[in-house]
Amino acid sequence: MELDKMDENDWKYHGEGNKSLVVSHLQHCRVLRLLKFPSEDSAHTRQTAEQAFRHILNIVDYSKYVMKPLLGEEYVHSGEVVKLPLDFVRQLSLKVQQERPELRCDKVMDTFSGCGLCLPNLTQLPLHHLRDHRPPICVEIKPKCGFLPFSRHITKECKRKVCRFCMHQHYKLANGKWKRLSRYCPLDLFSGSKQRMYVALKNLLEEPQNNLKIFKGGELIFSCKDDAKQQPDLNDLIQHLRPYFPHSNGLYNGHQPGKAVLNDFIQVICSSLLSGGDSNRSGEPRKMHLSESRPHCEASPFPRDLLRNGNHGLPKDSVLSKILQVQMLDNLDIEGIYPLYKRVEQYLEEFPKERNRLQIDGPYNESFMDTVKNCPTEDDGSVEYAVGKVHQYRVAMTAKDCSIMITFAPCEEDEEHQLNLEKPRFTYSVSILDLDPKPYEGIPHQFKLDTKIVNYYLRSTQAPP
Ligand code: ATP
Ligand code: ZN
Ligand code: MG
Ligand code: MG
Structure with a gap:
């Protein structure tokens, strides 16, 4: 260029x-x-x-x-x-x-x-051979926060049971941001359980809001409609996907063939979200990470009696596990961070020149990274501790707001597989994008927003007797 x-x-x-x-x-x-x-x-x-x-x-x-x-x-x-x-x-x-x-x-x-x-351009596959007539499909997911806060600083019990995304939905609906509630719950997506992930992805397809976009050959083919009242067209999506899943077309001929295509499509997304680094290529058994069974959000539509089924936990090097680990750097919750932010503010008022040394507004270099990694676990009352935790919180915020892009295209030798009516094979690549730093000045706003969302949720769901 x-x-x-x-x-x-x-x-x-x-x-x-x-x-x-x-x-x-x-x-x-x-x-x-x-x-x-x-x-x-x-x-x-x-x-x-x-x-x-x-x-x-x-x-x-x-x-x-x-x-x-x-x-x-x-x-x-x-x-x-x-x-x-x-x-x-x-x-x-x-x-x-x-x-x-x-x-x-x-x-x-x-x-x-x-x-x-x-x-x-992550919606394309650079090495994808143009010989295949089917251009790459790209699924962009903005997964949001995948865990329930566990900090002892939390004052409202519901934050330990209902995830932030699900609570925020009610607030957004009330403020006219969206016209319908999304049934997507990030805790299901991050669960590592195939069943729960399936439900999460199905709910994203039914109400994508700004959490799901699908591209074909770099062109947007599925997303939320500009007109908030209009629902996105799943049949239209199925028509686009059909040539990629010829197997499911044949198998279900006449009987809800669209459903089979969507089903296969969701399976491909699930597998790419769970595949990770080299661990799946070496053929070793999957290493589970974090707690073996991921917690459940009480607002999720996933049936509770099915929670015990299936293998839970995310493979250690999967993209979801990586994102979740970074999100969990927020271990004090905004309720624990806000007082530390005020400690930093007070210190800066007295020593304004320290702003540079503490790298409040960057530069975001290795030394900033050292502060993030080596922050002490116990509060010794110092400004260094407060800055370290605030840095960690901001890093976690970035991971709660990023997007995953999964781009896949049929493998070349696929023509033969089609004849055999075997499951199609895909080459795919997974990336993470939108990793901008979140501003230090945004912390007071985050604190107020958290209070508003929780209070609104409590008011709207716990109607007076
Ligand atoms: P947000 O409001 O989510 O914070 P943003 O303004 O920070 O978004 P991005 O998410 O980085 O912006 O980009 C906007 C959109 O552009 C993305 O949702 C994605 O669809 C597309 N996009 C961004 N980067 C790339 C890329 N490298 N390749 C392909 N598409 C991209
Ligand atoms: Zn939830
Ligand atoms: Mg974005
Ligand atoms: Mg962004």
Whole structure:
């Protein structure tokens, strides 16, 4: 990619989140991730080009030096900061504007700094041979927090029984963020039990919200509808998936063939989520990690009498286990972190210059990582302890907000398998994306939000007698 010869016609709108907008290259397996900011920001409150560059460099460093060592080399692609011609960025912004979903248009793309992040396009498989007529399928899951908090600082008992995602659903519904409750529960996905994971994925397909997207050949084919009242079309998805599961088409001819296709599709997602590093290739038995049986969330629709069935626990090197371990660095809960945040704040008020040494706003390098790894377990009352725990909390927050991308395509020798009506075989790759640092300043907001979500949940579910 020659940065001085960038042409907006080589790029197209790919997708966006709350913080960034992504465009993909028409030929190469690359994307550009550009920052967004609130459209009402005026010229002088906006980041300068210098600040934007620093911001993106922080994102790359954080991914490279903090998240990658914690989550595993094989899953994380940190990308590189690029300086783009302003003319290109402005043309690009005009070009993508009409493609953007309405619910995201409260923010505008940064067309001032010319800074962006260049990443591999994870919805594609770079080595996938074009000989096969079936392009790769990519499933993007934003799994959210997969454990029940266990901190002794928790004041509301329901937080130990109902997971954050399920409680948050009620709050989001009340605030008009979504029109229907999602029945997805992260604890089921992270359970390692095939049955529970199946139910979790089925519920994601039925109500994807912003937790599930599916791409085919790099094009988005399934996600929540812009119009919140409309449900996504599962039949449409089944039509897309049919050629990938010819076996299930034949087997169930006439009798709910769509169901068999979806079933096989979910099995493929499950297997890739449970496969890990090299442990599955060496043929060794799966090493279970964390507690053998993952806890259950009381708000999950999974039938309780089935909880004891099946093998529980996540294989040690699986992507889900890696993410869960990092999420669990939040072992004090926001209720335990907030007082430590205030300790840091008080200290900084007295010694403002210490902000740099304590790396509150980065740089996110090996030394930041050392603080995360070597934080003492007991509170000795020091500011160092408080900073270490706050750093750990922020790292955990990133892992609670990341996405998993599973991209798979039929294996080449598959043509013969099809004739034999055997199960199709796929090559796949699993990655973790959206690993941005969460701001230190966000902690008071997180504390207030937690209280609001819990109080609302208690009020809405425990109606007066
Ligand atoms: P969030 O609101 O979830 O924090 P964000 O604004 O931080 O999102 P990302 O999640 O990084 O932005 O990117 C937005 C979307 O762009 C993703 O959901 C994904 O579909 C797509 N995307 C991001 N990075 C890549 C990539 N490397 N390859 C392919 N698609 C990508
Ligand atoms: Zn739950
Ligand atoms: Mg995202
Ligand atoms: Mg993000």
